[in-house]
Amino acid sequence: MKARITLAMACFIGFILCSAAVAYYPALIVRECPHCKAHVVQEDTLSGNTIGAKYYTDGKREAKMLPDHPALVKCPVCGGLFWVQESVEVDVGFEAAEGKQKVLAPSEKEMLNFLTGQELPKEKEFYLRMCCRWKVNDAWRHVANAKPSFSPEQVKNLEALSAPFDESLPGHRILKAEIARELGRFDEYLLLLSYQFDEDYGFVVSFIRKLAQKKVRAVKPFEQGK
Ligand SMILES: [Zn+2]
Secondary structure, three states: OHHHHHHHHHHHHHHHHHHHHHOOEEEEEEEEOOOOOOEEEEEEEEEOOOOOOEEEOOOOEEOOOOOOOOOEEEOOOOOOEEEHHHOEEEEEOHHHHOOOOEOEOOOHHHHHHHHHOOOOOHHHHHHHHHHHHHHHHHHHHOOOOOOOOOOHHHHHHHHHHHOOOOOOOHHHHHHHHHHHHHOOOHHHHHHHHOOOOOHHHHHHHHHHHHHHHOOOOOOOEOOOOO
């Protein structure tokens, strides 16, 4: 009996430890704003998981236990934007963060202004253009039968995002096709999808092809059986 209880206890403790290991835990980091030198708090992920996560056709992932933390943030004190990784880390921990303001996620307009105001390395430009795309799509991401519409600046952003993709790579071709679908350019879309994709891409290609056949322009979560 004693041995059984001990085993049950061990299993229970193991379960708790395993659950704890994958639960979302934030790390709070105090950073110095490079513009006004204020000490502000940035949240990062210490641990998390993607259980129950949703993946969308525009590449966005929504995971409650693994939230996305922006790489470019807005200072809550002066409103200046700065890259988290390039800012000075002052302190770490909940105690250090107490009473300090948290950094904000920049809006789509702020990111577009940031993009046009300077020459950025390719990967940073890609990251920001993708963030802008997700922010725009968020407006109808959870809306049934949504009819997306883009401003000229938003169209320009999607075109600039699509241009560098290499059509000889199947993954790139799908990303390019999806931008064409969002823009309602279905002829271009079908041309991009008329390609011999590997079996690995079968589910994705068949899912997005069905959306195009129905002339759906909105982003959708990938769901089995649809
Ligand atoms: Zn500042």
